[in-house]
Amino acid sequence: MFTFLKAQAASMVASAVDFLVTVLVVELLGVWYVTGTVIGTISGGITHFALGRNWVFQAVHRTVPLQAVKYLVIWKGSLVLNASGVYLITQYGGLPYLYSKIVTSLLVGFFYNYIFQKRYVFK
Numbered sequence: 001m002f003t004f005l006k007a008q009a010a011s012m013v014a015s016a017v018d019f020l021v022t023v024l025v026v027e028l029l030g031v032w033y034v035t036g037t038v039i040g041t042i043s044g045g046i047t048h049f050a051l052g053r054n055w056v057f058q059a060v061h062r063t064v065p066l067q068a069v070k071y072l073v074i075w076k077g078s079l080v081l082n083a084s085g086v087y088l089i090t091q092y093g094g095l096p097y098l099y100s101k102i103v104t105s106l107l108v109g110f111f112y113n114y115i116f117q118k119r120y121v122f123k
Helices: 004-030 033-056 064-093 097-121
Strands: none
Touching: 004 033, 004 097, 033 064, 033 097, 064 097
């Protein structure tokens, strides 16, 4: 249970980075919200990998390249799910992109990221 709580804390930090970068790119630079979501997700993914490896799963005894490749495989799925979810909810659900990003991030985080990172990437 403690690992799950640490994973959620790490996800919150990574999500803060993700959202901050997304908002800056979309609102300040005028980039399309889906592109901003992708850039934010990349930033959050890098943050989350570092926290997951070093703090949540304490998997520093394994090699970084192997974990990074495994993380990248899972993260690509997360990127597709996040970008698709934000697009679909914004376009067809009529929500502002930021609300769509919150809903999508929570769903992907709980039902995809945590499960695959614990069982595959950092096991």
